[in-house]
Amino acid sequence: MPVTLYRHPDIFRHDLAANHVAMHRHRLGYIDSVMTRNKALPTRLARVATVEELLRNHTLPYLKQLANTRELADGQLLALNAETILNRHTWRTTVLSAGAVCQAVEDVQAGATRHAFCIGYAGHHAVASAGGGFCFTNQVAIGAHHALAQGFKAVAILDFDTHSGNGTALSFIAEPRVFFAETYQPGYPGDFLQRGFPVPPHIARRRCNNAQQFQQAWERLLQDVRAFCPDLVLVSAGFDAHVADPLGTLGITDAHYFWLAEEISQLGAPVIATLEGGYSLVDTARCAALFATRLGQ
Numbered sequence: 259m260p261v262t263l264y265r266h267p268d269i270f271r272h273d274l275a276a277n278h279v280a281m282h283r284h285r286l287g288y289i290d291s292v293m294t295r296n297k298a299l300p301t302r303l304a305r306v307a308t309v310e311e312l313l314r315n316h317t318l319p320y321l322k323q324l325a326n327t328r329e330l331a332d333g334q335l336l337a338l339n340a341e342t343i344l345n346r347h348t349w350r351t352t353v354l355s356a357g358a359v360c361q362a363v364e365d366v367q368a369g370a371t372r373h374a375f376c377i378g379y380a381g382h383h384a385v386a387s388a389g390g391g392f393c394f395t396n397q398v399a400i401g402a403h404h405a406l407a408q409g410f411k412a413v414a415i416l417d418f419d420t421h422s423g424n425g426t427a428l429s430f431i432a433e434p435r436v437f438f439a440e441t442y443q444p445g446y447p448g449d450f451l452q453r454g455f456p457v458p459p460h461i462a463r464r465r466c467n468n469a470q471q472f473q474q475a476w477e478r479l480l481q482d483v484r485a486f487c488p489d490l491v492l493v494s495a496g497f498d499a500h501v502a503d504p505l506g507t508l509g510i511t512d513a514h515y516f517w518l519a520e521e522i523s524q525l526g527a528p529v530i531a532t533l534e535g536g537y538s539l540v541d542t543a544r545c546a547a548l549f550a551t552r553l554g555q
């Protein structure tokens with residue numbers, strides 16, 4: 259059954275260039291154009307996340323701070339920190355990105371689609387009361403909370419972005435109905451395990467320094483995920499571990515992402531992936547399309 263792409267043109271209006279020199283101004287729009295060119299992948303227009311859905315993962319004062327950016331003048335920027343810059347389009351961009359995942363959860367539950375890929379803004383560094391690392395709201399975490407609220411019993415989140423999904427891990431540190439599995443390259447923000455942060459068994463994190471370690475880590479992590487027997491799998495699909503990426507240096511190739519999609523599809527549960535990092539524009543778009551296409555075969 260093919261993967262449904264969840265997208266909305268307003269998501270691509272956020273000016274990304276101010277966030278990092280590695281970020282192409284039209285990054286999301288370009289990824290969207292490549293993925294939607296594949297007519298084998300049906301598309302659905304994303305809806306906005308409701309305040310109730312956002313509040314399951316974020317505090318009200320933080321959401322108000324984000325929502326207030328709608329009042330910024332055209333071209334005016336507000337920095338949450340050095341790499342997380344807001345403008346007047348940020349709120350709509352991020353609530354559509356979160357809403358895409360919530361909508362995909364409902365559609366999977368209703369049997370309207372088996373698998374989904376959400377072309378939205380990255381979220382896995384965002385914590386309850388703060389954004390960070392280019393992230394404003396945590397889309398995959400909001401989606402997992404929504405899945406539990408909708409009646410899913412065991413939700414696995416797999417995060418293969420080169421950076422740690424620190425915000426996602428913290429969201430579910432006391433929620434054993436969610437199994438969080440990730441690989442991450444050490445030395446980046448969010449690498450809190452190195453500082454002795456205590457984590458329970460349902461938060462499974464593996465450090466990697468090269469492609470061989472990455473593949474071995476996922477072979478082990480996927481065994482743990484199978485033992486958890488998820489009825490829904492969410493994926494933080496970041497492609498910045500790719501060999502061509504200007505940020506990550508793990509040396510991952512297209513073949514690794516193809517292999518991961520194959521392995522994840524064989525878990526037997528519906529899969530909803532949401533885009534995270536990936537800063538080599540052409541390679542991220544190609545790998546995201548490859549991953550989504552393979553997932554649906």
Ligand SMILES: [Zn+2]
Pocket residue numbers: 419420421496498534535536
């Ligand atoms: Zn990343």
